[in-house]
Amino acid sequence: SDYEARYRERTAESERAYERLKEDVPAGVASTYRAWDPYPFVVDRAEGVHLHDVDGNAYVDFDMNNGAGMVGHAHPAVTEAAADQLSDGTLYTHPHELLGEAAAELKKRWSMVDKVRFTNSGTESTMHAIRVARAYSGRDKLLKIEGAYHGVHDYALISKSTPAGQVGHPKRPNKVVESDGVPDEIAETVEVAPFNDLDAVEEILEEHVNEIGALIVEPVVLAKGVTQPYDGFLQGLRELCDEYGVVYIFDEVKTGVKIAPGGAAEYYDVDPDLVTMAKGIGGNFPVGAFGGREEVMSVIEDHTAHYGTYNGNPLVARVVKTVLQDVLTEDAYHHVNDLGERLVAGYEDIMADAGITGHVENVNSQGIVSFTDRRIENYRDFLDHVDVEFHENFWFGMLNQGVVPHPHDASQQWTISVQHEKRHIDEHLEAFKEIAPRLAE
Numbered sequence: 382s383d384y385e386a387r388y389r390e391r392t393a394e395s396e397r398a399y400e401r402l403k404e405d406v407p408a409g410v411a412s413t414y415r416a417w418d419p420y421p422f423v424v425d426r427a428e429g430v431h432l433h434d435v436d437g438n439a440y441v442d443f444d445m446n447n448g449a450g451m452v453g454h455a456h457p458a459v460t461e462a463a464a465d466q467l468s469d470g471t472l473y474t475h476p477h478e479l480l481g482e483a484a485a486e487l488k489k490r491w492s493m494v495d496k497v498r499f500t501n502s503g504t505e506s507t508m509h510a511i512r513v514a515r516a517y518s519g520r521d522k523l524l525k526i527e528g529a530y531h532g533v534h535d536y537a538l539i540s541k542s543t544p545a546g547q548v549g550h551p552k553r554p555n556k557v558v559e560s561d562g563v564p565d566e567i568a569e570t571v572e573v574a575p576f577n578d579l580d581a582v583e584e585i586l587e588e589h590v591n592e593i594g595a596l597i598v599e600p601v602v603l604a605k606g607v608t609q610p611y612d613g614f615l616q617g618l619r620e621l622c623d624e625y626g627v628v629y630i631f632d633e634v635k636t637g638v639k640i641a642p643g644g645a646a647e648y649y650d651v652d653p654d655l656v657t658m659a660k661g662i663g664g665n666f667p668v669g670a671f672g673g674r675e676e677v678m679s680v681i682e683d684h685t686a687h688y689g690t691y692n693g694n695p696l697v698a699r700v701v702k703t704v705l706q707d708v709l710t711e712d713a714y715h716h717v718n719d720l721g722e723r724l725v726a727g728y729e730d731i732m733a734d735a736g737i738t739g740h741v742e743n744v745n746s747q748g749i750v751s752f753t754d755r756r757i758e759n760y761r762d763f764l765d766h767v768d769v770e771f772h773e774n775f776w777f778g779m780l781n782q783g784v785v786p787h788p789h790d791a792s793q794q795w796t797i798s799v800q801h802e803k804r805h806i807d808e809h810l811e812a813f814k815e816i817a818p819r820l821a822e
């Protein structure tokens with residue numbers, strides 16, 4: 382498209398830098414998701430709410446590190462805390478008090494969490510939480526939701542973005558292993574249910590009674606837009622888990638500390654047994670955590686493995702404590718949530734004026750514009766009703782205007798950080814207003 386042609390013109394140096402990267406690094410990136418066509422712009426530095434590429438373009442950033450950057454880039458308080466910690470050592474592999482202080486901050490936000498263990502990523506957090514849940518329940522099977530993402534360990538790579546031709550019955554989605562190198566046997570230990578369908582979940586639990594020991598959900602499926610649970614869905618899952626003796630895991634890697642101080646558990650007022658966290662808690666440092674009820678977490682003290690050289694190191698513990706204590710304050714949430722509303726209203730107005738069919742969905746700092754005529758309720762809706770081609774033009778159009786509206790692809794949402802201001806929201810909307818008439822043609 383000419384949007385893409387214009388993008389190429391603006392990013393010639395990025396293309397050269399990317400070609401060089403590909404000589405040393407598979408696909409030129411450190412995480413395969415970051416490689417998109419024709420080539421991703423190459424970043425020189427990030428500060429505040431801006432990304433700067435090697436061509437000298439500045440972008441107002443609403444991708445915010447795939448949702449990890451709730452504090453924005455290089456937040457002064459976070460930078461200062463980390464710098465201060467550097468000279469006291471960044472790794473001890475012995476106990477230290479910052480560990481308890483950081484854990485205590487998480488416990489304040491999730492009332493059902495009695496104990497916390499730190500990890501280094503969301504992937505590690507869900508992997509360990511699933512293991513703990515299996516150990517506690519004494520059952521091997523995991524139930525997950527079609528289209529939800531929980532990281533890249535083997536058990537998480539089932540039916541996260543199944544191609545349209547392979548999905549199976551909507552109430553009994555196929556179990557699809559979505560990476561070479563993951564043994565097919567892994568799929569035998571996982572069952573897959575649709576989001577927002579309690580009856581389907583119950584049927585699967587009934588069929589595998591005494592086999593399924595863990596249910597993991599993204600309480601808002603942020604892997605596919607901003608797919609919210611209908612009223613009572615998460616509570617209904619709580620009741621089913623109690624009835625069937627299943628450990629209920631909220632994967633709050635993306636929702637945690639972002640849609641509310643205490644994540645989805647607070648926002649939807651539902652208590653899971655275990656919570657996984659990463660991204661937002663770490664102020665752009667690599668950290669994850671999982672926590673939960675004493676009784677469940679206690680299997681770690683018994684015979685359930687959770688180790689890691691870098692777990693809970695003093696550098697990230699110090700950062701987590703700073704982010705949660707000093708940066709993500711009550712005022713910060715008011716600020717971010719107000720900006721979220723402004724962005725939503727702006728998108729709706731511009732689409733109405735330009736005659737663009739779209740739907741905006743948001744939960745406080747997380748939002749998305751999807752080019753569709755309806756609210757997306759599950760993975761099948763996303764597959765069948767989101768106009769990804771239209772979205773592609775939107776994406777390049779916005780980049781050309783100096784705005785990164787969200788991570789690349791139509792499934793991804795914006796993150797509003799504490800460093801965004803009204804003027805950045807208005808720049809975002811101005812960019813959309815500029816491209817809307819052409820997009821609508």
Ligand code: PLP
Nearest residue numbers: 502503504530531532634635659
């Ligand atoms: N769980 C959810 C809900 C996620 O969104 C992600 C990452 O996007 C992960 C787990 C994996 O986290 P990480 O990329 O830190 O391994």
